Amino acid sequence: MEALFSLNPQQAEAVQASEGPLLILAGAGSGKTRVITVRIAHLIKEKGVAPHNILAVTFTNKAAGEMRDRVRELLKDEQLNSFPLISTFHSLCVRILRQDIEALNEGYKKTFTIYDTDDSQRVVKACIKDLGFDEKQVIPRVVRNAISSAKNRGEDVELFASKVEHTDEKRAAAAKVFRMYEERLRIANALDFDDLLIKTVRLLRKSAEVREKYNNRYKYILVDEYQDTNPLQLALITFLTEKQQNICVVGDDAQSIYGFRQADIRNILEFEQHFPNAKVILLEQNYRSTQTILDTADAIIANNINQKKKKLWTSNDGGERVLYYQAQDADGEGRFVAAKIEEHLRRNPSQRVAVLYRTNAQSRVFEEQLRRMRIDYNIVGGFSFYERQEVKDIVAYLKLALNPQDDIALLRVINTPTRGIGKTTLDELQSKSAALGVSLWETVALIGEPMNGVTANITTRARDAVLSFKKVIEKLQKKVAEVAETDKKVSDVVIAAIDDSGYSLMLRSENSDEAEARLENLEELVNAAVDYDRMADATIRDFIDHAALTADTDSLDSSARVTLMTVHSAKGLEFPIVFLVGLEDGIFPHSRSINDPKELEEERRLAYVAITRAEKLLYITHSMRRRVYGEEIAAEPSQFLNEMPLELIDDLSYGSSWLSFARSSTTRGSKYAVSALKGERAAAAPSKPKNLYTGKTYNTADAVAEFFKKKNIEPQPGGLDSDRNASVNERASDELTPAPPRSSPSGFDKLRAIASEKPKSEDQGPKPTFVAGAHVRHEKYGKGLVLRREGSGDNVKLTISFPGFGQKKMIEKFANLQKA
């Protein structure tokens, strides 16, 4: 096979050792992805293995996607009727469970929902509340983490409970919450991220039949980043390879950085015990980086005690020295990085550059400075598309249609947009559900029936509201069914969810920039669904699973040469130029890890990963001051700086720096030197430039009223947009008002027409009542038109459209309205 010729002897051996357990210890940049992909191609082309008998598992979607692309490229000339399954652990488990979870006999159905971290924390919070614990004492986030950790260690509730039985109160409380949490998830037919693995392992353990099925299907299994597997993942692999033992794992103990997810470095160190007769191949030649970069990485990792000593070598040049910069504050660090990137891009417009940081929160200053310089960039991680409120809301409608037992989805959307279902009603529904041990949806279903006791504490009005919500979901369920039966598309159902729920109408009538941005995000969601339409046998189910399991949008702007991400997300990637920023104690290493030797070693491995991403040039920067929780504090240079070979570093800082002190001092970079430096710089430091633009707009009625007061003019229809177009009102109302909603265009048009009508002259009257169509005056919003009147007596609720402010709902009694 021609691809083999491009491999070194060890790599070629790793490709050709196709049968039996194989451990490939692959140092950074040693071409491990190349080995895995060529190995897959080799199995198919030379060994005649059917592609669908091959399974490759990765940790991230990005890694899986990249591997798929490269395998596809290697196989492009073959006539194949299947393709290897290249997937993350979690998607693999979803695939198995969607088929066979019912064999587990734990009450779960194939229609199960996946709860993300946020969803599962909501459940934990509700359990804490319902068990009568104080949220301040038993903190939801902490308990959720404890549950997740236990699950990833392979512990179930019973084991967890027995372990904490005689320890402190809080842990005993956590055990109770854990128990209720599991029960709630079962009732909701929902699995959290960890359950996906747990249930799959349990299923394989329990059913010899299912085990046989998947052993026969996946005859050759490859696992990437094996050093990051946890006990649960090891169990999964063990069961899946029970029969054939064709397991190939690739990893590097120096790059183990997922200890917080219970990854156990022993998995890779003890591979030969877990899989007897395993072959071990070492890949030690680095093709990626310069000698300087490797030496820097090696020098840092050498400070770890629990580390297999090994030396990567390269035939690459020594290369450029590492470039160092000390900034006065975080903005200065951002300016330096942006300026250097600009310089590199000017010299070579297609230069790929990465900015790597320890925490997502650090990204902001770099974004700001890059934007200021008009440099395009991609940002990986952080706030994901599918985590946005409006996207989660619409996805929740779909999830509910697919699995009505999903309480979290139901709670999310039952009053979004507002339907008049408030706290009182929900509390009643929830306590009733808890008493019956059923999901909220089942309680909702009882509401329509007379004499069931459910409606006792619910007003007729609220009951009607709940029933209308029920109708919305049932309608959506019909549409979902049509995707399977007719040629209806996934995107049609997504659009239906946005329109029929009243969501689009809600956003459109809000008339604010924020609502506009949300609508655009929903449009993006529809676009994502349209992508799904193109696939053969695409289902809503797959679409929703994808939304649950994919962290980032993978809609990377390929024209941008600059990528911003955390060190964790950078693993497995490489860039000609890398900026490693924020090298300060408390940031990197992180303050949460600084006092635990084991965690500090993991931070060091993280630094190792970061440095070895660089091919040609590495920049390292740190700042003397940094904001933490809004407070500006002095920052100490990272202890990792001390561990680098200073002679390989060039100092680009202005004047003296930590580095220049470290060089002149015998006790290099001692605290004394650092503090002395700070004292000296304090006086000479240039004053921080004032940030004139706060970057925040307040879309409140008060802000608008204030604006018009200053301008001494009346607000015009067209909402906040008329701010900027006060002198061209036609444009403001014609071009800047969003198009009418797809669901009810005529209705919306009518609404707009009414809203723009000239109100009549005003007239005072004490405590008047208003019917739909009446013109009113509100002290804050000015003139408006009553669109709807609901309820009676003290509970009369009016929906009023105020030109320039959009629709508002208010209680007549409190609204203090005048006749206009």
Place this chain on the structure above:
DNA sequence: AAGTAAATTTTTTTT
């Protein structure tokens, strides 16, 4: 019920 103001909390890292 819903909007607003005030108080409180938040930062690891990812599926």
Place this chain on the structure above:
DNA sequence: AAATTTACTT
């Protein structure tokens, strides 16, 4: 500083 949660007002 920004985001989220709570308490209060209409």
